[in-house]
Amino acid sequence: MKNKYLKNSALVVLTVIGLASCRKDRVTPEVIAPYDVPTTYNFAGADYTASSQRVKMALELNSYLGTALTATITTTKANDYFNNTNSPFTDATLNASGLKLADKTADAATFTGYFTQQVANSAKNAVEATNGTAGYVIKGTSKRLVSATGLEYNQAVAKGMMGALFFKEAINILNSVSAANNTTVTNGVTAMQRSWDEAFGYLGVPTDYNPDRTYTNADAIRPLLWGGYLAERGKGIEAGKVIFNAFLKGRAAIGAKDYVVVKEQIAIIQAKWEQLVAAAALAYVTIPTNAVSVNDLPTQFHALSEGFGFVTCFKYRPSNSKLTEANFQKLSATMNTNFYTLINEAGFAKLVEAQTILKTTYGLN
Known part of the structure; x- marks a missing residue:
């Protein structure tokens, strides 16, 4: 026992000497002071007005396009909403914001093409649709x-x-x-904090968002667009809790210059948000195949139309996405199939394949 202790002691001495000899070559790691993560997104200087205003702009555009069911709409008006021209919004602050949807929307020409198609369909809103003819179902x-x-x-x-x-x-x-400046403070925040805030604004949730609360249209301040889908299609994967808490923790970590935690929260947000896309897409490619939906064209086509939109979201997925390009192309091909063909296909083969891809890729039920 004595010899063993001496041997160990000698090793300790040698280790200490070695450490002392190279200490001068080391860089002392930055010490992260303890910091608190709040329960609401009320950080000093936080401002995500631009992103939240674009969310509201999109809602008004969507509302206008939806009126095509009972009224004739125009491409001019739709493009006014898209480009914020001619004061189209009922919210005057949006008209005066200097912001527009068009300059931040990828594949903008695709969407203006959709406007044109919806306008053409609005002219047939009194005609009953059939395969090959636009109208109402x-x-x-x-x-x-x-x-x-x-x-x-x-x-x-x-x-x-x-x-x-x-x-x-x-x-x-x-x-x-991570590449943004987190030293220089302008208007109470650094560039890194300002960027983080802008990303948060696109989630479309209140500063005091509660994932366990059931929000209604009667709530003046409520989750919008993606914020609404956190509950509508993301409840089972706890999307609201995970993403909101990661935004809180990441913003607090930026303030403390805890960049390891910041990086961790970025990965959490991106992965869970993409899984939310998948959960929504899965719901809408499944609804048309449910027995209760068969022969109910309004239900089937509405679900497929939402599924069509959500599948296109995968085009903008993170570079480390679990979804392979081959499977993305399969999903896209399915949703670009004539919907009359999809709902009449034996065993809903293409839709079932889409369901399987989404379930296995993202661990969904």
């Missing part, structure tokens, strides 16, 4: 305006823009956050 009190292939172009815009603008912007901003 109806069952009971449920009525939807669809294209010649069954697609609701207002849903293609609404859900597609959730990907091409809000999801895409949040992912890209978070990718570049």
Whole structure:
């Protein structure tokens, strides 16, 4: 025992000597002071007005396109909403903001094309749709305006823009956050904090968001767009809790210059947000195959139209996405199939394949 202790002691001495000899070559790691993570997004100087205003702009655009079911709409008006020209918004602060949807939306020409299609469909809102002819589909009190292939172009815009603008912007901003300046303070925040805040704004939730609360349209301040889908399609994967808490923790970590934690929260947000996209897409490619939906064209086409939009969101997924390009192309091909063909296919083969891809890739039920 004595010899063993001496041997160990000698090793300790040698180790200490070695450490002392190279200490001068070491860089002392930065010490991160303890910091608190709040329960609300009320950080000093936080400002995400621009991103939250674009969320409100998209809602008004979507509302206008939806009126095509009962009124004739115009491409001029739709493009006014898209480009913020001619004061189209009922919220005057949006008209005066100097912001527009067009300059932040990827594949903008695709969306202006959707506007044109919805305008053309609005001229046929008194005609009953058939395969190859645009018009309305109806069952009971449920009525939807669809294209010649069954697609609701207002849903293609609404859900597609959730990907091409809000999801895409949040992912890209978070990718570049680590390179932003976190030393110089302007208007109470650093560039890194300001970028983080902007990404948070695209989530569309209140500063005191509660993932366990059931929000209604009666709530003046409520989750919007992606914020609404945190509960509507993300409840089972705890998307609201995970993403909101990661935004809180990441913002607090930036203030403390705890960049390891910042990086961790970026990974959490991006992965969970993408899984939310998948959960929404899965719901909408499943609804048309449910027995209760069979022969209910308004329900089937509405779900497929939302699914069409959510699948396009994957085009803007993070570079480390679990979804392979091959499977993305399969999903896209399925959703670009004539909806009359999809719902009449034996065993819903293409939709079942899409369900399987989404379930296995993202661990969904």
